[in-house]
Amino acid sequence: MSFISGKCLCGNISYQSFAEPEFTANCHCTDCRAATGAVYSTICFIKADQLTINGKTKTFQHLSDRGNTMTKHFCPTCGSQLFGENTARNGMIGIRAGSIDQIDKIKPSRQVYISSRIPSTPIDSELPVSHRMPEN
Ligand SMILES: [Zn+2]
Ligand SMILES: [Zn+2]
Numbered sequence: 001m002s003f004i005s006g007k008c009l010c011g012n013i014s015y016q017s018f019a020e021p022e023f024t025a026n027c028h029c030t031d032c033r034a035a036t037g038a039v040y041s042t043i044c045f046i047k048a049d050q051l052t053i054n055g056k057t058k059t060f061q062h063l064s065d066r067g068n069t070m071t072k073h074f075c076p077t078c079g080s081q082l083f084g085e086n087t088a089r090n091g092m093i094g095i096r097a098g099s100i101d102q103i104d105k106i107k108p109s110r111q112v113y114i115s116s117r118i119p120s121t122p123i124d125s126e127l128p129v130s131h132r133m134p135e136n
Pocket of ligand 2 (some may be wrong): 027028029030032033041113
């Protein structure tokens with residue numbers, strides 16, 4: 001059985017899931033870069049009802065380039081960003097992969113928003129590339 005868990009930097013927010021990630025992407029969009037402070041973000045998408053979150057996150061909402069409402073969840077104490085939701089993907093939640101304990105479960109299947117990539121950021125030549133986030 002699959003199991004993933006993770007936590008923020010201070011440990012006040014943690015999570016567990018028995019779901020297999022449905023889709024994992026390396027996202028180079030400007031929103032992910034600004035939100036995480038990293039040059040790109042790896043996101044594991046799982047079904048939201050299969051994720052158990054311990055602790056109360058703070059949220060920030062903004063619009064995507066397609067006009068969808070994006071909700072970022074972060075720890076109110078240490079600021080680690082852990083989850084993201086998108087109204088275009090109802091029922092799914094994206095976990096910031098850097099917070100996941102089981103590093104062998106982090107297997108990106110594509111790299112998205114490649115047109116926003118910082119030129120010095122390496123890309124994986126084995127993975128398919130999209131200019132935006134695929135619709136599903
Ligand atoms: Zn924290
Ligand atoms: Zn992104």
